[in-house]
Amino acid sequence: MTLTQLKPEVETIISNTNETVDNRLLSICQLLEQHVPYYxxxxxxxxxxxxxxLKLGPYVGAPTDHTIIPFGKGICGQVAVSNKNFVVPDVTAQDNYIACSITVKAEIVIPIFVNGENIGQIDIDSxxxxxxxxxxxxFLEFVCQKVSEIL
Structure with missing residues (x-):
C-alpha cells in the first residue's frame, strides 16, 4: 500500500467515534507499521x-524506556522546542540522540498542532x-493534521 493509499485508511480510523482517541491513535500506529516496510x-x-x-502515548514496536522525554532532549525533545519537522537520515550522526534500540538507523518526527500550539508529535524509527x-x-503532516482534529 502506498502512502497515498493509506490516507483514506487514516481518515476512516480518525472518523470512528465509537473508539476512544487512544484506540484510534493506536490503530494509526498499527496501520503505518504494518503497511510501510521501513516504519x-x-x-x-x-x-x-x-x-x-513529553509523555509517551500509544505506540507499536519494541518497548521503550523513554516514556518521558524532557523538552530539548533527543529528536522528539528538540521538535517540542523547534515546532519543526525533524528528519534524521543517520541517528549516529546526531549528538543529541536518545537511542531506543541499537537496530534504529533513522528517525522522523513531525509535530502535531492544535490551535497553533505544538501539543505532541508522531515519532517513527526505521x-x-x-x-x-x-x-x-x-504524508505524516497529513496524519498529524487529521490527529489534531480529535485532540
Whole structure:
C-alpha cells in the first residue's frame, strides 16, 4: 500500500467515534507499521500537562524506556522546542540522540498542532538507513493534521 493509499485508511480510523482517541491513535500506529516496510517503531508523544516534557502515548514496536522525554532532549525533545519537522537520515550522526534500540538507523518526527500550539508529535524509527523522503514528510503532516482534529 502506498502512502497515498493509506490516507483514506487514516481518515476512516480518525472518523470512528465509537473508539476512544487512544484506540484510534493506536490503530494509526498499527496501520503505518504494518503497511510501510521501513516504519519499524511508530508512536505518539504528547506534552505532559504544564511540564516541559513529553509523555509517551500509544505506540507499536519494541518497548521503550523513554516514556518521558524532557523538552530539548533527543529528536522528539528538540521538535517540542523547534515546532519543526525533524528528519534524521543517520541517528549516529546526531549528538543529541536518545537511542531506543541499537537496530534504529533513522528517525522522523513531525509535530502535531492544535490551535497553533505544538501539543505532541508522531515519532517513527526505521531500521533502514536514510529511508525517509519528502513524500513521508507530507504524508505524516497529513496524519498529524487529521490527529489534531480529535485532540
Amino acid at each position: 519499524n517503531w511508530v508512536g505518539f508523544y504528547f506534552k505532559n500537562g504544564d511540564k516541559d516534557e 531500521n533502514t538507513p536514510d529511508p525517509f523522503t519528502p513524500e513521508d514528510e507530507r
